[in-house]
Amino acid sequence: MLETRASVYGLRELGEQTLEESTGLIIVGMHRSGTSALTGALHSLGANAGHSSDLTGASVENQKGFFERRDVREICDALLHAAHADWWKISNFEIGQVEQNQLEQQRQRFSGIVESLSKAKTWIIKEPRLCLLLPLLIDLVPNPICILIYRNPIEVAKSLRTRNQISLQQGIALWEKYNWAALQSVKHLPCVVVSYHDLIADQATTLDSVVDQLAALGAKGLGRPKDSPDFIDRSLQRSVAEPEEMEMLTVEQRILWSFLERKAKPDGDFGYKPTGAQKFILQDLEYHFARHSKAGGGVDFASPSIRSRKVLKLAGFLDHIVFYLRSKIRG
Incomplete structure (x- = not known):
């Protein structure tokens, strides 16, 4: 691994802070899971997100703004593309x-x-791509603190269906x-776990707790939520999960969701293992993107193909087999 920038620059002054004296907050969370809302809220409390010209602006998709640096997005895309992903x-x-x-080049940019x-x-x-890529970059951040934000899987999927069909x-x-991948990336790092639903339901209380936890881990200079105007608009939560829709989750997805809901420190094993079903479904998604891209038309997943139905049926069948075998082994 390359020598970190921190070791290269030593204690050279950077404005009021040295590189080693600053604390980097790294928001880790799936797309459509409230990463922008949380970042914007913490930015309003004093965490430096950079100049507004560096950030992706507001849009119909995210009316409060993304608080996402375009250069970090470019770095992450370059790293994924360098792995044919x-x-x-x-x-x-x-x-x-x-x-x-490509890794060395993007690490230098970061x-x-x-x-x-x-x-x-x-x-x-x-x-969001840092869920997958953080291990390649985290050693370049002096005094990192990760903040993992998660959201109900059905709500995320509904939001993706609206945005990406x-x-x-x-x-x-x-x-x-x-x-x-996010849980694996933040394992053994200082980390705060946040529920998107808590953030939406009670911004002040949730942010108060987050600021307290960050301060205990060494973050300095953050204000208190009561001193800052409300940043989060509940009306922007347009995708909501119905209780019966949770039946769509596989056994392994339920294990993962239950662990996230406990907001536990992601250091140990909690019984989850990726299954072949997940891989089949993701390959089916890639098949559709590739097919429609080559055709030059827009991607339309509103009408599942016969291939999709077969893959989903096979995926469910494989999940049942895996669960049965594991229950026998553990029993």
Whole structure:
């Protein structure tokens, strides 16, 4: 692994702070899981997200703004593409597949961003792709604190269906892959776990708790929610899960969801293992994207193909087999 920028620059002054004196908050969370809302709220409390010209602006998709740096997005896309992957093309993705020259180039770019942001006591970066890529970059961040935000898988899948026209099963499979990767990425790192639903239901109380936990881990200079105007608009939560829709989850997805709901420190094993079903469904998603891309038309998943129905049926069957075998082994 490359030498970190922190060791290269030593104690050189960066404005009021040295690189080593600053704290980097890294927001880790699946797409459509409230990463923008949480980042924006913490930015309003004093965490430096960078100049507004560096950030993706507000849109119909996210009316409060994304608080997502375009350069970090470019770095993450470059790393994924260097492994023949994309944000949706991850059925076979592993970080060891990233081509070495591209990795070195993007790490250098990321170091420059960290150096710039570290002029503040506490700074913040948000990018959903970091769920998959954080292990390639985290050593470049002095004093990192991860904040893992999660959301109900059905709600995430519904939001993805609206935005990207993909099926609920495919959206849930993406949710599973991203959240499992996120838990693996933040393992053994200082970490705060936040529920999107708590944030929406009671912004002040949830942010108060987050600020307290961050301060205990060393973050400095953050204000209190009562001193800042409400940033989160509940009306923007347009995708809601019905109780009966949770029956769509596989056994393994339920295990993962239950663990996230406990907000436990993601350090040990909690009984979850990725299954072949997840991979089949993600490969089906990739098949559709590739087919429609080659055809030059828009992606339309509103009418599942025969192939999709067969894959989903096979995926469910495989899940039942895996669960049965594991129950026998554990029993």
